[in-house]
Amino acid sequence: MIDDVLPAAVLGAETFGDEPDGWLFPEESAALGEVGEPRRREFTTVRHCARRAIGALGLAPVPLPPGTRGAPRWPDGVVGSMTHCAGYRAAAAARRAEVRTLGIDAEPHAPLPEGVLEYIALPEEASHVARLSRRSPDVCWDRLLFCAKEAVYKAWFPATHQWLGFDGALIVPATDGSFHVRVLAQRPQPAGVPVQFTGRWVVRDGLVLASVVWPATV
Template identity: 50%
Template sequence: MIEELVPAEVAARDLFGDARTHRLFDSERALVAGAVAERVREFTTVRWAAAQCVRRLGHAPAPLLPGRLGAPRWPRGLVGSLTHCAGYRAAVVARASVVSGLGIDAEPHEPLPDRVTGRVASAGELRHLAALHSAHPDVRWDRLLFCAKEAFYKLWSPVTGRWLGFDGAEVTFAPSPGDARGHGFVVRPAGAASGFPAVRGQWLARHGVLVAAIAVAAGELPAVRPAPHGQEGTAVTGISS
């Protein structure tokens, strides 16, 4: 379902479950040496999905290793994003000449613990969520807010090279222009992130999973920071993926 949330020029692949066969690069395998089986499966499957996307764009797959902030570094000329949650894995990749930033996140369609909601949402967002819940109680808006902010942070990190707290963005769920489903949202940076452009995203709830995605066209974001000396590519998304 991830392909429904991004433009046609973005290669997208998802999977409910795990890839049966995918050989990790030695450098990738070292990252999960000693990890529990579930961690190895999700790590391997999102890299399988990413490899499918990279090949679709005419590139040879390469190791996806963490950059300075923990997000995967993509082959030069590409941007991408990874996500996984219980039973679902996804990747999106695009040419940097076409798309300047990507961020996706998937979460189980379940309530957030109250203590987490209080950390994630501002007072204004809490009022927004209450109104949404009253009108559409079948959607876990608290979890979707978390999902949308995670997608935004995965886009933000490679562009700015900085961490950002949950209070650095305000999310409004509203239809995007031409969105017949009404599954749009807008993220407006706040506080320390003020000055970064607002971005639009799309979301879906299906098969017990919430997925949010943001794709921004080339030229609509600040220039990407160069990778540290000796590191190829750009760090984009998927902290700990």
């Protein structure tokens, strides 16, 4: 599923359950701290996926502790992203020389809880979701919008070190598995960051998965 939303330069790894033989480096365990078992399992399994992804790039396993604002710290020369939700964990990684930043997000493919769309969507996005829902009712467009926004933020933050709120970008999904993103005015506007770009999405097996990849040349 992950490969459906990634270009060739990005290597993905996914799993639909927790890995019994997943393990953490001591610095990852220390960064995680005292948490419940479900959180330990998702944190461990997604790093197992991430080590598979960087292994596919030809790199040895390294610690991937959380850094600033929870963004994972990738090895020098590598960019990547991680996601987990019920029944799914995935990571994606690429060489910094080819990809500037990337974000992935997975969500259960179900309508958002009452009131959430109003909270996360710009008026134009909400109207578009309503139109798409009438036209293609098999897709939970509200959840897809949310998923795309999270993927945008996961790509945005490591590249800019700036917060981007739900109203910080206008996202327009299309029925062909793409979505268009227009970043709205930011203060300060980060230098050299694209104002418009596209992402990809897929719905399958009860999940929605979205990705955003900025090539190194943007």
